[in-house]
Amino acid sequence: MRNIRRILRITLFVLFGMLLHYALPQKDVARITGTDTIRQDFSSFNRWFFAQADSGNVEAENRDVLFITVVRQQTYLFGLIRGGDDVMVYRNEDTGWIWPPYFKFDTRDLQGEAQDLVSTAEAPKWVTITHYGWRNRFFTIFPNAIAVKQIDGSDYRPFPWFNLFFFVFLTIGGLFIRAMWMQFRERTLDPIADRAGDKLDHVNADIAKRRGRIRRWLDSWKTK
Amino acid sequence: MAFIRLIVFGFLAMSVVYLCISIYSRSIRRERLEDRWAENHPEDVESAERRTYIKDGMVKYESGFRKKLIVLVYVIPTIVVGTILYFVN
Numbered sequence: 001m002r003n004i005r006r007i008l009r010i011t012l013f014v015l016f017g018m019l020l021h022y023a024l025p026q027k028d029v030a031r032i033t034g035t036d037t038i039r040q041d042f043s044s045f046n047r048w049f050f051a052q053a054d055s056g057n058v059e060a061e062n063r064d065v066l067f068i069t070v071v072r073q074q075t076y077l078f079g080l081i082r083g084g085d086d087v088m089v090y091r092n093e094d095t096g097w098i099w100p101p102y103f104k105f106d107t108r109d110l111q112g113e114a115q116d117l118v119s120t121a122e123a124p125k126w127v128t129i130t131h132y133g134w135r136n137r138f139f140t141i142f143p144n145a146i147a148v149k150q151i152d153g154s155d156y157r158p159f160p161w162f163n164l165f166f167f168v169f170l171t172i173g174g175l176f177i178r179a180m181w182m183q184f185r186e187r188t189l190d191p192i193a194d195r196a197g198d199k200l201d202h203v204n205a206d207i208a209k210r211r212g213r214i215r216r217w218l219d220s221w222k223t224k
Numbered sequence: 225m226a227f228i229r230l231i232v233f234g235f236l237a238m239s240v241v242y243l244c245i246s247i248y249s250r251s252i253r254r255e256r257l258e259d260r261w262a263e264n265h266p267e268d269v270e271s272a273e274r275r276t277y278i279k280d281g282m283v284k285y286e287s288g289f290r291k292k293l294i295v296l297v298y299v300i301p302t303i304v305v306g307t308i309l310y311f312v313n
Contacts, residue, residue: 055226097226103305106313146312180248187251 023100024166025132025146027158030072030088031124032117032148040065049133049141055096055105066092066107068114068145070129071121073154090131090145100132102146113148126154234301242297249294250285257281 041062042050053059068090074083092111095102104110119125127150133143257278261268268274285291 097230101305101308102312103309104312109313180244183248183251183255187255 022134023132024163025102025130025160027128027130027160028070028072028075028088029126029151029154029156029158030070030129031119031121031126031154032068032070032114033087033120034069034118035111035115036067036069037064038067039063043139046139046141049136049139050091051093051095051144052098054094054107066111067142068092068111068129068148072129079157079160088135089142090129091133091142092145095144102132104144104146110145110148114145117148117150124154126151126156128156128158238298238301242294245297246291246294249290250282253285254278254282 039062040050050065053063070088070090071085072088074086075081076083092107092114093104094107095104097103117125117127127148129145130147130149131143131145134141135143261274261277265274
């Protein structure tokens, strides 16, 4: 029983971690090499990993999606270790008023900015690309670009300030909920349980007394 | 349509949080009043004076500034959404 609970808890923790890893913003140092518009015919699975049509449009079965292709600096261990360059493709879609809560409506403008910053390996213009999401080649899933910003050189190291504050507030919120729950238990649940226990004691005592009476009545029939 | 959905569900979620926090805050307040009474009148556990003392304290809380602060539950998320909207776009 305890093992089952442990497995359940670990699974929930991992799922929550994956959700955060998917939805929280990350920054890549990259050089934009091109932009595309490609018609996407979603499968029922990879549909989950794309946003919806631009917020002013209507949702259709398939649509054109904007892409930004870059050469980026590989990072490992949350950006602490830098590797070589590799190719990365970002989709560029409105999140609109829907999950995840980036409230991004400027997809076309972002595409324009990206097109302005296209550069070659000989004369590189380095940028940071803020994005969320995962890249998966087997299921054709792309991270969604949120913002592009030009930087001085490829040795720039972005610091995840937003994520830092997010986790600080998440911890505070968690402790607050815990305090609320403990207060609720101390002031509301425990008194109810006490009263119920009290009543149970009374009932038990009552039963014992009545049984005593019956026993006495039965005993009165016995021959002495 | 998505905007209306966000407003409706956001309002519902914030209302749940508001209710929880106001119950919690009231409970904390009452406990503090009880503790204060117990400190000053160690042998008095249940009396009319104690009841009126706690009742007065709660009435003062209900019309106080601290209770109004809980409305921030509605204000802060709206400001956060506005800030994100401004910085992303």
